[in-house]
Amino acid sequence: SNLFPVKYVSISHNYTVGGLRRITHIKAVVAKVLIETDEPVYAVKRERLLFPIGRFWTVLTTPELKYAFARGHIKAVTDCVVYEQEVIFKSYVDKFYALRQEFKASGNAEYEELCKKMLNSLYGKFGQKGDDWKKIGDCAGESDREEMVLDMRTHRLSKLRYLLGQVFRMTGHGECFDSFPAIAAHVTAYARLHLWSLMQAVGWGNYFYCDTDSLIVNEKGLECLKSHIHNTSLGGLKVAMTSSHVTIQGLKDYSIGEKKVIKGIRKTAVCVGEGIYEQEQWSSFRGLLRSGQPEDYVVKTITKHLNRDYKKGDVTDTGVVLPYVFDATDREYMKELGYILPNSMLLVQGGLIQELDDDTILKNISMGDIHPDYAQTYLDAVLTKPASQDIMAYELRQENKLANLPKELKKIGIHPDYTKLYDTLAYQIPPVADIITMAVREAFTPAIAEKFGQYQDFPDDLKKYA
Known part of the structure; x- marks a missing residue:
């Protein structure tokens, strides 16, 4: 029954706070506003998504604007886009949710999962x-x-x-074609506000972790949520599991009892050290193209090192996370957070063009989210290596035995099993025309040539050098 934007109406750069308040009652709106709040409920996109408190600029959608106006949190407004609004998802959601319940009741887990994905993924297509x-x-x-x-x-x-x-x-x-980001933004805003309302119902100190559509709470928190728990009702909560022990490492990185949830780590992964996992990697279509050998599908074993630094709030000594505080004294910090850094690959390429020294390039790599301990390894991997043909040509000029060839080939990613192949290819075979010419010169003696009249009437000196 929620309303969503369906048609663009206008854009304005001089709305007043009062005018914005009035328009939110009749239209869907996306607006850039100045917020002053003590609730970490408004999303701010910097290098990552943050939920600070204090005074800051951010972009909000209709449900967030209504929530902020109800609490007097909006102090100024600049840009504002207005849309017509309608209920657009009701028939779609009703249809697939009913199908999901039917498949669940009949024990058809595959079709139940398919319906779940159809329900959860539709909104994202509008912001793809x-x-x-x-x-x-x-x-x-x-x-x-x-x-x-x-x-x-x-x-x-x-x-x-x-x-x-x-x-x-x-x-x-x-x-993408036919995208409408304002719809996707409204969906996520409704979801965040609903999750925030559940956290408020639970009360401070009774919830330990929240994710996209879930909460980890204590017994008191569970008691507060009893009226929201319903296994089959649309939007209702269900108790997924209970445990007397929970370990929370960070975002999508926690364990409840024997169950571990780590984003990006498969259930079949092998833990080889603290925060270090080995697992299979199955290439996507794009990954196959990047490999340069799309005809060969290779399942690789990769090692993942988890970076468990929490950067969405201040972690206290007791483990409690406090939201960042943005205010006048944080203006320069906010300005710094507002910039998006290029990824480490682009920082390396730009540094090389600008002829920066290695220390500066390594520092920039770390600023691009690569751990400082691995910055040199990253740089070594990024720098262009000579082609295998160039390495073979160089080694031939150094010595005929090619003793150093295996070591140099391994540096550019040639598997040791194929070193012998390159060892053989290092020695070039003359072109076919040259081989034929050499064979003719060996077999085609002057005596044989004379029989064909090749040297008839030739001067003796020319015969000699022929």
Whole structure:
């Protein structure tokens, strides 16, 4: 029964607080506002999504604006986009939720899961982003792959994709066709406010962790939520599990009793050390293109190192997380958080073009979310290595035995099992025409040539040197 934006009406850069309050009663709105609050309920997107308190600018949707107006939290407004609004998901949700309950009652777990995914994933399609690709030519015979190309004239980096005999250049990354981010933003806003209302019902100190659609609470908290618990009612809560022991490491990283939940770590992963896991990695289509060998599907074993630094609030000595406080004294800090850093790969490439020293490049890598202990390893991996042909040519010039070839090939990722192959290929075979010429010179003596009249009437000196 919630209302969602369906049609763009107008955009304004000079709304008043009073005007914004009035328009939220009749239209759907997305607005940039100045908030002053003691509740960590308003999302602020910096390098990551934060829920601070204090005084700060952020972008809110209709349900969040109504909540903020009811508590006097909005102090100013700048940009505002207005939409017509309607109930748009009711028939879809009713249909799939009823189907899900039917499949659950009949024990059809696969179809029940399918209905669950249809219900949970629809909203995200309205906010989906994707790469924009432009065809720039044909490339018959080229293998399917993706590669990065640096234009030495403009110093611009481009991504090319070779696919089915055609070559494409990535021109940007933005909204997908038929997207409507305001709808997705309203869905997540409604969900966050509902979760916040449940946390308020539980009371401070009775909840330990919240996720997208769940809470970890104590017995008192469970008692407070009894009226919300219903296993089959749409939007109702259910008790997933109980335990006398909970360990919370961070975001989507916790254990309840014997059950462990770690985002990005498979259930079949093997723990080889504190925060270190080994697991299989199955390549996506894009991953196969990046590998340069899409015809070979290889399941790799990778090692993951967990970074358990919590950066969405201040963790006290007792383990309680307090929200960040944004206020006038934090203005420079807020300004710094407002910038989005390039990823570590781009920081390395830019640093090399700018001829920065290695220490500065390593520092920039760490700023891009790579752990400082692994910055040098990351840099070594990113720097371009010579092609295998160049390494073989160089080693041949150093010595004929190629004793150092296996070591150098391994540095650029050649598996030791294939070193012998490169050892053999290092010695070039003459072209076929040269081989034929050499064979003819060996077998085609002057005596044989004379029978064919090859040297007839030739001067003796020419015969000699023929």
